[in-house]
Amino acid sequence: MEAVVTRPALSCCRRAASSAPSSTRLLLNSSLPSGTRQKSTAARTRRALNIPPHPSFLHPNKTPESVASRPTSDEIIFNPPSSAPSVFHTPFKFLPKTDPRRMANLTSNLFASSTTIQYNYSPSSAASPSAETTTTPSPESFPSIEGPPVLKPRHHLTPQDIEQMRRLREQDPVTNSVQNLARQFQCSKLFVLMCCQAPKEHQQKIKEQEEKVKARWGPRRRAAREERHRRMEMLFNGQL
Amino acid sequence: MKRLRVDRWTGQLLLARPGACPASTPRTALRPAAASRCAAVRTRSTRAMPEIPTDEDYADGTDHTRFPPLEKLPPRATSLPSPPPERALQSAKLAALHARLSLPEKLPLQTLARALVDNSADENPLFNNTNLAFVGQSLIHYHVAEWLMCRYPRLPMEILYAAMKGYAGPAALHHVARSWGLEHAAAPGGEVDPGLLQFSLHKPGNAIVTLGYKRAEAEGLQKYKWRHGISSRVVFDDDFGQVVETDKATQLRRADTEYGNEYTRSLAEKAYANCARAVVGAIYAHAGREPAKAFIRSHILSRTLDLSALFSFKKPTRELALLCAREDFEFPIARLLSETGRLSRTPVFVVGIFSGKDKLGEAAGPSLEVARNKAAMNALKSWYLYSPGEHVRVPSDMLAEDAQPWTPAYIDMGEIIGR
Numbered sequence: 206m207e208a209v210v211t212r213p214a215l216s217c218c219r220r221a222a223s224s225a226p227s228s229t230r231l232l233l234n235s236s237l238p239s240g241t242r243q244k245s246t247a248a249r250t251r252r253a254l255n256i257p258p259h260p261s262f263l264h265p266n267k268t269p270e271s272v273a274s275r276p277t278s279d280e281i282i283f284n285p286p287s288s289a290p291s292v293f294h295t296p297f298k299f300l301p302k303t304d305p306r307r308m309a310n311l312t313s314n315l316f317a318s319s320t321t322i323q324y325n326y327s328p329s330s331a332a333s334p335s336a337e338t339t340t341t342p343s344p345e346s347f348p349s350i351e352g353p354p355v356l357k358p359r360h361h362l363t364p365q366d367i368e369q370m371r372r373l374r375e376q377d378p379v380t381n382s383v384q385n386l387a388r389q390f391q392c393s394k395l396f397v398l399m400c401c402q403a404p405k406e407h408q409q410k411i412k413e414q415e416e417k418v419k420a421r422w423g424p425r426r427r428a429a430r431e432e433r434h435r436r437m438e439m440l441f442n443g444q445l
Numbered sequence: 446m447k448r449l450r451v452d453r454w455t456g457q458l459l460l461a462r463p464g465a466c467p468a469s470t471p472r473t474a475l476r477p478a479a480a481s482r483c484a485a486v487r488t489r490s491t492r493a494m495p496e497i498p499t500d501e502d503y504a505d506g507t508d509h510t511r512f513p514p515l516e517k518l519p520p521r522a523t524s525l526p527s528p529p530p531e532r533a534l535q536s537a538k539l540a541a542l543h544a545r546l547s548l549p550e551k552l553p554l555q556t557l558a559r560a561l562v563d564n565s566a567d568e569n570p571l572f573n574n575t576n577l578a579f580v581g582q583s584l585i586h587y588h589v590a591e592w593l594m595c596r597y598p599r600l601p602m603e604i605l606y607a608a609m610k611g612y613a614g615p616a617a618l619h620h621v622a623r624s625w626g627l628e629h630a631a632a633p634g635g636e637v638d639p640g641l642l643q644f645s646l647h648k649p650g651n652a653i654v655t656l657g658y659k660r661a662e663a664e665g666l667q668k669y670k671w672r673h674g675i676s677s678r679v680v681f682d683d684d685f686g687q688v689v690e691t692d693k694a695t696q697l698r699r700a701d702t703e704y705g706n707e708y709t710r711s712l713a714e715k716a717y718a719n720c721a722r723a724v725v726g727a728i729y730a731h732a733g734r735e736p737a738k739a740f741i742r743s744h745i746l747s748r749t750l751d752l753s754a755l756f757s758f759k760k761p762t763r764e765l766a767l768l769c770a771r772e773d774f775e776f777p778i779a780r781l782l783s784e785t786g787r788l789s790r791t792p793v794f795v796v797g798i799f800s801g802k803d804k805l806g807e808a809a810g811p812s813l814e815v816a817r818n819k820a821a822m823n824a825l826k827s828w829y830l831y832s833p834g835e836h837v838r839v840p841s842d843m844l845a846e847d848a849q850p851w852t853p854a855y856i857d858m859g860e861i862i863g864r
Contacts, residue, residue, distance in 0.1 A: 290807050292753050292826035298774060298803040299828050301855055344799040347780035350813050440815060442757045443822065 525635030533558035538640025560723035564650030566633030574723035581726030606686035618718035644716035657683035761821035
């Protein structure tokens with residue numbers, strides 16, 4: 206049963222707390238049942254439990270006639286509890302051209318939101334017939350969490366460019382780092398990594414530096430990193 | 446329950462034999478006209494003394510006054526590696542198994558008894574289940590593979606192998622055979638009840654039941670974990686994409702010294718699986734194609750296998766981007782659908798991956814990165830696990846006489862990234 210703090214009791218508490226020494230004040234503020242009141246009368250309980258029915262029970266067909274009436278017994282109300290979407294629900298875009306589910310003239314809207322069932326419910330609009338314009342929010346209304354915009358592959362580098370990139374990296378791997386080369390040739394870092402390889406001594410040096418840093422880690426940091434790594438592996442194996 | 450004090454029993458109780466009055470087999474029609482010598486069984490249940498065989502044929506070194514025989518065995522039965530076929534008609538276990546599996550009437554008990562003899566128990570191919578198991582495994586693999594291909598046309602080859610193993614691998618068939626109530630004898634021999642599965646742990650049979658080549662570099666694969674790609678697995682390895690192993694000499698030594706190690710367990714698993722295959726082969730041999738297919742459908746393909754748990758990804762976001770590029774979809778963009786407790790200890794982010802207006806996948810996770818990767822994995826899984834429908838037709842349906850005209854099954858163009 207929900208506890209309700211009523212006004213006179215609260216002020217009483219405050220007065221007691223201000224007058225009491227600090228130790229008892231703490232006690233009073235945290236947990237003292239004297240300042241709260243239960244919903245011990247039938248009227249309050251009834252009022253608390255009197256919640257309106259779910260909108261799908263109110264006007265299933267969304268026509269003005271049926272809005273007023275209750276659903277008949279031969280209607281199916283599909284109103285599942287919220288749950289994680291199933292991967293066996295193929296999104297509309299992934300259906301092949303020949304699939305009957307695509308060929309059937311179903312609105313793509315239905316399938317776009319097939320993984321989550323959304324209904325815009327507000328108590329004021331539920332009663333009015335204007336509620337039938339329930340539009341699912343467009344994807345643009347959600348903030349993107351992608352990082353900075355990725356460079357689109359433009360295929361502008363010639364074999365000569367790649368040769369030059371390799372030569373530069375071979376000559377001076379410190380100044381011609383992967384990032385610098387990517388900036389210079391206006392391609393992604395992944396492409397630079399695909400094209401050229403640093404000389405063996407440079408790789409060795411980088412590795413030694415890394416080892417030195419790792420040697421300074423304490424047991425907690427090491428354990429935390431290992432655990433994070435393992436958790437990521439479990440995620441990719443579908444175990445999380 | 447009171448403990449039974451066998452040492453205080455009278456001689457008459459000790460001498461009464463359970464096999465003295467066998468129930469008459471309902472399938473008398475199956476009994477061959479030339480009944481064996483063991484068919485002449487006494488029906489009187491009481492008698493003073495057990496019938497001690499004095500014939501030279503029965504002498505096998507057993508002291509019959511101390512160990513009276515449970516039932517009258519045919520001559521030299523104990524010296525045979527597996528029970529003689531005519532004893533199949535007297536086995537209650539065998540008849541019960543036949544009835545429990547609702548096997549067709551055309552399948553005689555003798556063949557069912559033969560399906561229970563592993564090649565490690567009896568090396569003679571005329572008496573063990575090797576040829577039946579070979580036919581059975583070909584049928585099972587054919588039906589499982591065609592069903593998976595039609596039902597989930599976009600499965601990558603690795604997942605297809607894993608699914609094949611999940612449905613028709615030795616572990617799965619072992620469970621199927623166990624679920625039939627099949628039990629095994631402690632050691633094989635001619636005196637064993639023919640209704641028990643018989644295999645030996647000490648001399649594993651050398652019969653080949655699966656197809657596949659022995660790789661020249663098999664040792665290096667095992668020792669140095671050399672990479673072997675999916676293409677070579679398709680060519681060389683068995684139907685589950687696993688390297689065919691032949692050398693088990695060191696393990697065999699373990700089997701003789703230790704009791705119940707993983708090698709002996711794998712031998713038992715193999716024997717049970719071969720038995721399940723042999724039963725399918727026996728149905729095919731005696732009753733034909735359709736009953737065998739129905740048996741495979743109801744006992745092997747009806748099992749539940751969660752295909753979505755078989756996947757493992759390396760870089761799901763990149764794989765999804767490649768997929769979208771290949772299929773001419775818009776570049777996938779991860780968007781935050783909802784979140785709670787960003788500054789708390791246990792936040793939850795719900796991330797959806799959109800390609801244009803369409804949502805491809807959605808997942809919740811404790812951080813943006815995790816949720817995004819999970820959503821990409823879900824999107825890829827829903828691509829790979831596309832199914833044309835639950836009751837999809839398979840090519841072998843066309844072998845029925847009154848089959849509808851064939852509509853071509855959906856075939857996907859291939860995998861997104863090569864492995």
